Amino acid sequence: MKQSQYFLKTSKTFSEEDSIISARLLKRAGFIQESVAGRYYFLPIGHKVQQKIMKIVKEEMDGVGAQEMISPILHPVELWKETNRTSTTGFELMKVRDRRGSEFALGGTAEEMFVDLVRKLEISYKDLPFHLYQFSPKFRDELRARGGLLRVREFIMKDGYSFHRDENDFSSTYEEMKRVYSRIFARMGLHTAIVEADNGYIGGEYCHEFIVEADSGESRYFTSNDGTYAAHEDVAVFKRNPANADSEMLPFEIISQPEWVKTMDDNVKHYQKEKNHFLKNVVYKNRVTNEIIIAVVTGDLEVNQTKLEHALSMVGQLIPAEDTDLESIGTKHGYVHCWGHAGARYIGDVVLSSARNLIGGQKEDTTDSINVNYGRDFSCEALYDIAVAKEGDISVSSGSPLSLRKGIEVGNTFQLGYHYTNLMKGAVYRDEDGSEKPYYMGCYGIGIGRTMAAIVEKYHDEKGIVWPISVAPFLVHELIIGSQTEDLKKVANSLYTTLNTKGIEVLFDDRDGMSAGAKFADADLIGIPYRVVVSEKTMNQGKIEVKKRADNSVTFMTVEEFITLIKTN
Numbered sequence: 001m002k003q004s005q006y007f008l009k010t011s012k013t014f015s016e017e018d019s020i021i022s023a024r025l026l027k028r029a030g031f032i033q034e035s036v037a038g039r040y041y042f043l044p045i046g047h048k049v050q051q052k053i054m055k056i057v058k059e060e061m062d063g064v065g066a067q068e069m070i071s072p073i074l075h076p077v078e079l080w081k082e083t084n085r086t087s088t089t090g091f092e093l094m095k096v097r098d099r100r101g102s103e104f105a106l107g108g109t110a111e112e113m114f115v116d117l118v119r120k121l122e123i124s125y126k127d128l129p130f131h132l133y134q135f136s137p138k139f140r141d142e143l144r145a146r147g148g149l150l151r152v153r154e155f156i157m158k159d160g161y162s163f164h165r166d167e168n169d170f171s172s173t174y175e176e177m178k179r180v181y182s183r184i185f186a187r188m189g190l191h192t193a194i195v196e197a198d199n200g201y202i203g204g205e206y207c208h209e210f211i212v213e214a215d216s217g218e219s220r221y222f223t224s225n226d227g228t229y230a231a232h233e234d235v236a237v238f239k240r241n242p243a244n245a246d247s248e249m250l251p252f253e254i255i256s257q258p259e260w261v262k263t264m265d266d267n268v269k270h271y272q273k274e275k276n277h278f279l280k281n282v283v284y285k286n287r288v289t290n291e292i293i294i295a296v297v298t299g300d301l302e303v304n305q306t307k308l309e310h311a312l313s314m315v316g317q318l319i320p321a322e323d324t325d326l327e328s329i330g331t332k333h334g335y336v337h338c339w340g341h342a343g344a345r346y347i348g349d350v351v352l353s354s355a356r357n358l359i360g361g362q363k364e365d366t367t368d369s370i371n372v373n374y375g376r377d378f379s380c381e382a383l384y385d386i387a388v389a390k391e392g393d394i395s396v397s398s399g400s401p402l403s404l405r406k407g408i409e410v411g412n413t414f415q416l417g418y419h420y421t422n423l424m425k426g427a428v429y430r431d432e433d434g435s436e437k438p439y440y441m442g443c444y445g446i447g448i449g450r451t452m453a454a455i456v457e458k459y460h461d462e463k464g465i466v467w468p469i470s471v472a473p474f475l476v477h478e479l480i481i482g483s484q485t486e487d488l489k490k491v492a493n494s495l496y497t498t499l500n501t502k503g504i505e506v507l508f509d510d511r512d513g514m515s516a517g518a519k520f521a522d523a524d525l526i527g528i529p530y531r532v533v534v535s536e537k538t539m540n541q542g543k544i545e546v547k548k549r550a551d552n553s554v555t556f557m558t559v560e561e562f563i564t565l566i567k568t569n
Helices: 021-028 044-063 077-082 111-119 167-187 264-271 305-311 323-327 419-423 448-458 486-501 516-526 536-541 559-568
Strands: 032-034 040-042 074-076 095-097 103-106 130-139 154-164 193-197 206-213 219-224 230-232 253-256 279-286 292-298 318-320 344-349 367-370 382-384 402-417 428-430 436-438 440-447 476-480 506-509 530-534 544-548 554-557
Touching: 021 032, 021 448, 040 044, 044 130, 044 154, 044 167, 044 448, 074 077, 077 103, 077 111, 111 154, 111 419, 111 440, 154 167, 154 448, 167 206, 167 402, 167 440, 193 219, 193 402, 206 219, 206 448, 279 323, 305 318, 305 382, 402 419, 402 448, 419 440, 440 448, 476 486, 476 516, 486 506, 486 530, 486 536, 486 559, 506 516, 530 536, 536 544, 544 559, 554 559
Parallel strands: 193 230, 292 344, 344 382, 476 506, 476 530
Antiparallel strands: 032 040, 074 103, 095 103, 130 154, 154 440, 193 206, 206 402, 219 230, 219 402, 253 367, 279 292, 279 318, 402 440, 428 436, 530 544, 544 554
């Protein structure tokens, strides 16, 4: 492609809002352009990168027998009502009505659609297992679109769904897909951590995220220092540090307490004890039922809302309580009790069962309680693991310390089990004995745009993007430098034709009137793996100037030598 004819506009400037380097570079280099918040045009050069990513995904998926198809973007809302996901999704469904008044959701994810497809067919045990996938636009009305392609409202996802007779059949496919996904990302130059994660509104019992470590990422996850454990903060388990665990229970007392003692730090200062000696409450409201939930932990812990939602089967339904919510149970911020608020549900963390002689729980202006013990002085509806892990906590499985990391989630795998087939009537296959049984499912997703952003986050320098060869929009960026005489043009065009004939993708910067500095700057910004310069100097030598974008070394070689270099790399 000749650059003078290519719809490619680079820019020297960027918006201060583009704090994420991938957003800044992809915009400046002409790969993407924002339409409105969270929605992007993929310009010709950006679309080429997307296609390269999708090609790798397709090759690997087809290689294990998955079959590509496409489903409608508009989903009948009735399907989402069958699974009760109109109110439990982690994002707001975007809905439209057609001229007949029928309501549709713009597809945010497609589990219901694929189950609906399969249940329309006569499936027998002989047909199982099978694996269907698609590359499809997705729409999610994210509250805060940000980070360029990292959190958007419209994007292309590769989503796939496998159907099985039972868990044994599924488990081999699930493990195979983890290996396939690792290969996919490795081919793009991305090392991914496979991290235990939360199924959220997707459903099922377990899932894994594929995360590229990056400071710009929104995913926070823990890895054990011995390398045996990796889990997203939403599900990470860890050993508690209960206060006074080996002590005898002391008598419960209400004692005087200075009025200035209001916060956890005030408690530490006044009582001269570490935070794990104190009780703490965090209050939520179920936005669907208006129930008030009081989560009880010790002062060294923070409540993990995701764990709490799963414990109560309220995924996506809890929000922080406001003043009016606290007033409804007769209290206010700073004065929430660990027991006794009529109308509230109390849920505690597992640490309460082993901690002894805690302080707090009945805070008033000038008094509080001490030697508070769970089971004797108060109790909750239930105790669960509802706390967030933190740096340095100890892994339950190995006893190794946990390290907190940040990264970009580029893919995920979900065990769905019977979640959808139990909720959607007729989602069954006919077994060998003639009986009807629900099929067992898995789900597998890759965000194409987010993967593209993750590659740029990893592969860039102060001058611009440095694309890995496997996903680069072109392999060679040819530049004609200096006064464009007829002889020089002839040599440059001959090189361009030769490379194209050899099947080598070339972006030829044939723009006249551009300085060498401007062309070099654009080439560095765009980040194509090989830069080839044709000039009077190289023409007189009968050679071309070759530079790899990933390093600073410049080499002069013949066209034949360059083609050999390309073909062997």
